[in-house]
Amino acid sequence: ARLAVRQSFGLVHGLYTLARARRATGNLTRASGTLLRRSAVAARDTAVRRLALLTLAAAAGLDSATAVRAARDQDDQSRRAMLRGTGALSPALRARLVRRALADPSTIVRVEAIAAARLGDGTPDCAPILAATRDPEPYVALTAIDSLGSGCADRAAAADTLRRRAAAPAEHGAADHRWQTGAHALLSLARLDSAAALALLPLASVAGRAETRIYAARAAAIAGARPILLRLAADPDRNVQEAAIAGLAATAAHEADTVYLRALRSSGYQVALAAATALEGSRHPGALAALLDAFDRLSARRSENARDPRVTILARIAELGSAAAAPRLEPYLADYDTTVAATVATTLGRWTGTRVEARPVPLPTPQDPLASAFLQDRLRLRVTLAASSGGGSFMVRLFPDEAPATVARVLRLAREGFYDGKVFQRVEPNFVIQGGGPDANEYVGDAAFMRDELTLRAHARGTVGISARGRDTGDGQWFINLVDNPLLDHEYTIVGRIGSGWEVTERMLEGTRIGTVEVVGTR
Secondary structure, three states: OOOHHOOOOHHHHHHHHHHOOHHHHHOHHHHHHHHHHOOOOOOOOOHHHHHHHHHHOOOOOOOOHHHHOOOOOHHHHHHHHHHHOOHHHOOHHHHHHHHHOOOOOHHHHHHHHHOOOOOOOOOOOOOOHHHOOOOOHHHHHHHHHHHHOOOOOOOHHHHHHHHHHHHOOOOOOOHOOHHHHHHHHHHHHEEEEEHHHHHHHHHHOOOOHHHHHHHHHHHHHOOOOOHHHHHHHOOHHHHHHHHHHHHHHOOOOOHHHHHHHOOOOOOOOOHEEEEEEEOOOOOOHHHHHHHHHHHHHHOOOHHHHHHHHHHHHHHHHHHOHHHHHHHHHHHHHHHHOOHHHHHHHHHHHHHHHHOOOOOOOOOOOOOHHHHHOOOOEEEEEEEEEOOHOOOEEEEEEEEOOOOHHHHHHHHHHHOOOOOOOOOEEOOOOOEEEEEEEOOOOOOOOOOOOOOOOOOOOOOOOEEEEOOOOOOOEEEEOOOEEEEOOOOOOOOOOOEEEEEHHHHOOOOOOEEEEEEEEEEEEEE
């Protein structure tokens, strides 16, 4: 009984938190290490074994005996978690475990093996990473392609593989996914051999898929291809503009201030945010006026979701302005966003040398169907993917008892068609899938923020959370946990969990488009 208590999920989770903070709190005690190693191989609860292995990895405390036993665990998440800690093992044992993992039937184990191949000191061996680029599972192959950009022992072989993958058009797979291999290879090639990438950039920068042009902008920033970045900064797609502006900020700095000032007029929150960020330290004579005008335009939308660009624009106004500009900001002491109102008060106080009080007037609370959520049993969402993304559907069982306000908001948005036709713009294998917003970008979502509803439920594989950029800033976008993610526990609202159709979820890639989201429930 005492052992069962010691191996409880809550206790191991506490050690996990301490291990991740060990630079501040110090290393775990010897007794804690012993308990974790025992739990990693002997706990009956698979969640405890996984978390114990992740904790040992965070504490750099994985030993060879535990690693070898965990490599044979029937639970694929345990085998995957073990690989996270192999940097503490001998190079020979780590190489043996990586070879075994690359032949594992589980996709998540093979993905983790690629990261494990780079652990330890010295330049990693290219062979296992190159082999993984030929894996039939896109998550594995794309992860390997991304990894090659960081270099390996046979640099020439890595560059040759990336060059061929970047230049070869994809002819198979769902239409929304065919751009992936070439775009990922181009970006990795830019990191490894920028001269070789430069030859491929002109064609990629005019590709029909916006995602390819986004990757081209990122590659152009690494390769220093300023003419391409200047052209992409005027691209019709706002996410391409954002990537190009970020690239210009890194390569041209304030020589491109006129581009940033023009971008401040964009209706895209992500573009205005990128432009305001790039203008930090600018001395352009027209910057202050352009920033004030942009702030007025964004504020007129009365959208809480505009907080990020508005606060960043305010930071630039504070740098460039003076008391002479105070009348332009004073009305925003009564802004609908408390963070913005407080920032305005701080700025005015600094300019005038007086104490200024914010008087925010929040927006009305959205009328979501909170009561009706409790009148239906087994409330679910059926998410059907677009045919261009491979089709198929999966079901999400909602948790109205745990997150009633969040469920009510998601129900309203789904019934209004908010999610239909939207894109999952972020896919990180062995982490999360995120999307569902109006502009395929994390900064654009529902206008009104959602309050966090945090519970003791863990962010286990298959749970669905609400993405946020700080406390109480959920905007209707979802993320799906592809593996257990204890670092997210008690930080983000969990709205539900995927039941049937997990195999559809596992083949979703960046750019996957939603066809419809339907509410399904029985009274």
